[in-house]
Amino acid sequence: MSPEPPVSAVPAPATADESSSALKRRTFIAVSTAVGGAVVADGLIAAPSLAAPQEAAAAHAPPSGRVSLTVNGERHAATVDNRTSLLDLLREQLGLTGTKKGCDAGACGACTVLVDGRRVNACLTLAVRLEGAEVTTVEGLAPDEDDDLHPLQEAFIEQDAFQCGYCTPGQIMSGIGCIREGRTGSPEEIREWMSGNICRCGCYTKIAKAVEQAAGRK
Structure with a gap:
């Protein structure tokens, strides 16, 4: 006797009650979908728009401006938010991270750079207002290929x-400005005119000596 062939699973036919129930469910879903579409079409329910957030963001985008300036002898042109500080332009767009962000409120001096030869707090200086300016950061003090240090950098060493060194770039840039301004007649005068630069490690005496040493080499 040959073996019986395998029996495939065949669903049992639906009963009349089950067919009626499935029909009712399909009818309910179809009617609900139609009613929902009609409600949205009549404006009773506002369907969310994917473009709305983008349009809102564009409408509230801050004004921007174009600025062209020279940084460490190299010309740069950039489009910036009108609220962008020189500090953020240097660090985030030009990659010059030697200038440090400390308080971001003009109170610590860690972000000091030279603009047209004068020391400024980069965190309080709007980049868009520096059209045509010449900016010098700590990276631009020894641009020669032989890597000779600036006299004040040598004096700091x-x-x-x-x-810790975090405030050092700002201290050096401020010290250079102090020397150029002729404010190095005595250690007391140096400390007074460097008082805008905070050293949390307390190296003030040695910083004043370094500025005094570099001023003597000028």
């Missing part, structure tokens, strides 16, 4: 005028 010789006087051991730093510990």
Whole structure:
């Protein structure tokens, strides 16, 4: 006797009650969909628009401006938000991270750079207002290929005028400005005119000595 062939699973036919129930469900879904579409079409329910957030963001986008300036001898042109500080332009767009962000409120001096030869707090200086300006950061003090340090950088090393080093770029840039302004007649005068630069490690005496040393080499 040959073996019986395998039996495939065949669903049992639906009963009259089950067919009626399935029909009712399909009818309900179809009617609900139609009613929902009609309600949205009549404006009773506002369907969310994917473009709405983008349009709102564009409508509230801050004004921007174009600025062209020279940084460490190299010309740069950039489009910036009118609220962008020189500090953020240097660090985020030009990649010059030697200038440090400390308080971001003009109170610590860590972001000090030279603009047209004068020291400024980069965090309080709007980049868009520097059209045609010449900016010098700590990266631009020794641009030669032989990597010779600026005299004040050498003095900081010789006087051991730093510990953690976070404030050092700002201290050096401020010290250069102090020397150029002729404010180095005495250690007391140096400390007075460098008082806008905070050193949380407390190296003030050695910083003043470094500025005094570099001023003597000027």
